[in-house]
Amino acid sequence: MIRMELSKLLRRPRTWITIALLSGLPVIVGIFVKASGLAPRPGEGPALLSEVLNNGLLFPAAALAIILPLFLPIAVSVIGGDSVAGEASAGTLRYLLTRPVGRSRLLLAKLVTIVTFIFLAVVVVALVALLAGVVLFGIRPLSSISATELSPFETFTRTAMAILYIGWSMLGLGAIALFASTRTDSPLAASLATLAAFVGSQVLDLIEATRSIQAYLPTHHWLKFVDFYRDPILWRDVNEGIVLQAIYVAVFLGAAWANFTTKDITS
């Protein structure tokens, strides 16, 4: 079942077009930064972009910082929202479920495909950006954000950790999308509901009045991945982010499961 779901994901042109678009945007930004020699000043613009002129090895992290605030969550919302509702609207859901397939198992397979998509996307974006970064900016020793030096190898491992963290950060949204996807037969409605949750979280994260709940918002810790580039790594916020995502996944996956396993399939 899981194998079949993955094969559907990987054989679908949409998957690769989405990933190509996600990878393309940072490359375009990189080309303009290189051509103009104008990087944002430290503390402005996407995280770490200020540093890439000095070192191409940081470009993967900068690339992820470019897609993280908007494009990656949109992609996750679309793919996740489509996962069950898309099958329902196409009518294939009834054919999957009249095979000897448990509903829990199908839901699990859908979760695995969403997780696969997320990690596939961030890894491909990072690899493309690595290539673009090395070609455009070259490799140099790097000063970390806390002003000590990181070797190229250290930069590399920390980027790997940042990639994993960013992938993990998307799981909460992925679980919300999966839940929304079991609630409706319209993939569009499910994706938009997920986007609404995402935008809502971003809005609440911005204003002063909601300070007391901000640490519990699903998007609050996303940009904390820059802490992997400090020396030593600043673990506190990152750890909070990891635990918080796990809680969101548990809650919404549970809700999706409770809903989907008892639901009348009339599509």
Added chain:
Amino acid sequence: MSETSVVRTSALTKRFAGGLLAVDHIDLDVREGDLYGFLGPNGAGKTTTIRMLLSLIAPTSGSIEVLGHEVTLHSPHALEGVGTMVEGPAFYPYLSGERNLFIFDGAGTGGPRRTRRTRVREVIDRVGLADVGNRPVKAYSLGMRQRLGLASALLRAPRLLVLDEPTNGLDAQGIHELRTMFVDLVRDGTTIMLSSHLLAEVELICTRAAMMSAGRIVAQDDVSNLLAPTGWVRVVTPDLERAVRSLQDGPFRYVPTDAHTVRVNIGDRPTELLNKAFVQDDIRVRELIIERPTLEDVFLERTGHGDIR
């Protein structure tokens, strides 16, 4: 034909959240070897019933047994051995016909991966799509999709086929091929339950039938019993006047219908009695037709809308 039950429901009922009573205490009994027609107009509750049989919809009350397994939303294994087509075929349009069948064959337990290619080949040949198997489904015509849907239902050589309106969208040639295929499948030991709102279509091939109207079963029997003679015989004769005179003295009710035809009600007595009487009176009988109801007549009669003869 044996008497083993393949599908059995008891007091199966579905009331939807809005209060609509879609299926009202129905007892279905599909037996092994049946080509079972599940009939009724659109909106009678056929599809809801079929969805309950296939564990897509949870019954409000009552029970379902399919191939000896109790069916609930949590019992996927009851569906091993069942092939389905519900409310039109559906596929992943961006994949080829063959790849779609791979996906559906790979969904769930019961089909070893080693032999998947063989199984897919076999069913795609059987429905006559071997030439277009590697084209994406979005390029298929309606009829080709319908065939592919049937191919998908035939994967893993099911013991029971549950088909909802399988002839929708097919042309006359396609419908004919499908009928032939059904008869072949039943001869090879498959039981088929098919729903249709086209009663005439079912009459041609089904051995047993149930009729549903407004959520209830109004008839369930062998088709030969449902279509038993009405007791009326139509006599075509050039000697109508003399025939009527002869009937006046006889025990039967009769109604002349045109210049050459008279309908005679002989009840359950044999037709040859009537024929003999005419021959003795030297009345020339051109045609002697035993009237049988169509399934439509039976349906209308049982639902109280018919002209009851």
